[in-house]
Amino acid sequence: MRDISLHILDIAQNSIAAQATIIEIQVHEDRCNDILTVVISDDGKGMDGQMAKEILDPFCTTRTTRKVGLGLPLLKASAERSDGYIHIDSKLGEGTTVEATFKISHIDRPPLGRLDETMVSLIVCNPEIEYIYRHITNKGEFVLDTRDIKRQIEGISITQPEVLKFIGEYIEDGIEKIGGGVIS
Amino acid sequence: MKSLKELEEIREKTLESVNIRTDRKSTRVVVGMGTCGIAAGARPVLLAFLEEVNKRNLDDVTVTQTGCIGVCRLEPMVEVYTPGEEKVTYVNMTPEKVSKVVSDHIVNGQIVREYTIGAYDEQDK
Numbered sequence A: 001m002r003d004i005s006l007h008i009l010d011i012a013q014n015s016i017a018a019q020a021t022i023i024e025i026q027v028h029e030d031r032c033n034d035i036l037t038v039v040i041s042d043d044g045k046g047m048d049g050q051m052a053k054e055i056l057d058p059f060c061t062t063r064t065t066r067k068v069g070l071g072l073p074l075l076k077a078s079a080e081r082s083d084g085y086i087h088i089d090s091k092l093g094e095g096t097t098v099e100a101t102f103k104i105s106h107i108d109r110p111p112l113g114r115l116d117e118t119m120v121s122l123i124v125c126n127p128e129i130e131y132i133y134r135h136i137t138n139k140g141e142f143v144l145d146t147r148d149i150k151r152q153i154e155g156i157s158i159t160q161p162e163v164l165k166f167i168g169e170y171i172e173d174g175i176e177k178i179g180g181g182v183i184s
Numbered sequence B: 001m002k003s004l005k006e007l008e009e010i011r012e013k014t015l016e017s018v019n020i021r022t023d024r025k026s027t028r029v030v031v032g033m034g035t036c037g038i039a040a041g042a043r044p045v046l047l048a049f050l051e052e053v054n055k056r057n058l059d060d061v062t063v064t065q066t067g068c069i070g071v072c073r074l075e076p077m078v079e080v081y082t083p084g085e086e087k088v089t090y091v092n093m094t095p096e097k098v099s100k101v102v103s104d105h106i107v108n109g110q111i112v113r114e115y116t117i118g119a120y121d122e123q124d125k
Helices: A004-017 A049-054 A071-081 A115-125 A146-152 A161-177 B005-017 B035-040 B042-055 B095-107 B117-124
Strands: A022-030 A035-042 A086-091 A095-103 A130-137 A140-145 B027-032 B061-066 B078-081 B088-090
Touching: A004 A022, A004 A035, A004 A071, A004 A095, A004 A115, A004 B035, A022 A115, A049 A086, A071 A086, A071 A095, A071 B035, A115 A130, A115 A161, A115 B042, A115 B061, A130 A146, A130 A161, A140 A146, A140 A161, A161 B042, B027 B035, B027 B042, B035 B042, B042 B061, B042 B095, B078 B095, B088 B095
Parallel strands: A022 A130, B027 B061
Antiparallel strands: A022 A035, A035 A095, A086 A095, A130 A140, B027 B078, B078 B088
16 A cells, blocks of 8 residues: 555455444644554444454455455554554444554655545545545644534535535644644 | 355355446446555545546446455456446456546446456467
């Protein structure tokens, strides 16, 4: 994966596959402590203890087309390469939380990438899922909740091109306003 | 003789059909968004389809996603479903190829053969 926004898009696919109805994505750029934390949590079907233990193994996957799954192992490698870690918390029937950290100043830390594009892609492909996107920096916080958007556009679909365009720009703008989006 | 194995197939088919929208009147563009697809560049392809469909006001076209399509080395892959016609699978997609697929195939009904999985197979031989 070229950047963290693509990891997020990828890990959120697990939530979608787990029949989540709400997916919460949080990006926290803590420059004072030099730590970037990404948390993806869902209310999907969760995993039992055994699966949660094995999930970081590339040969553990739920897909039926082949026997390897690389999403979480790739994120783990990416985090550990930049002095971070990955932590997975899951309860069967309740949901899963994946947390990954990166040392911001580490030379191997991937750039954040286009979080607006990741969110628009997630929304257009699965408009029935509610997304909460939260971006925190030392300057402030930006939150996007698709339930708020849907309330605002009642009667039309969130997948309308104009709505999507707005969402993309709104996120880009919101992140910029709080000085977010660690570049390289 | 019936075996319990068939149940597995029925189960998988049912799971797959969850991805297929019931609204069959429209053309559906399905982008493979497994880890393989995303790593190979599925997101810019998906967004290029959205932009092109929007530019041409193609209200009856739905852009959506599926997981890993199964031939990871040919990602990004895109499947185009047109009512009454066979599914067309495009491989090694790029944002640059998208406008031709939309104009030739989705608008004018002419499949872009050189981008399809069939054309790729022949090159391989």
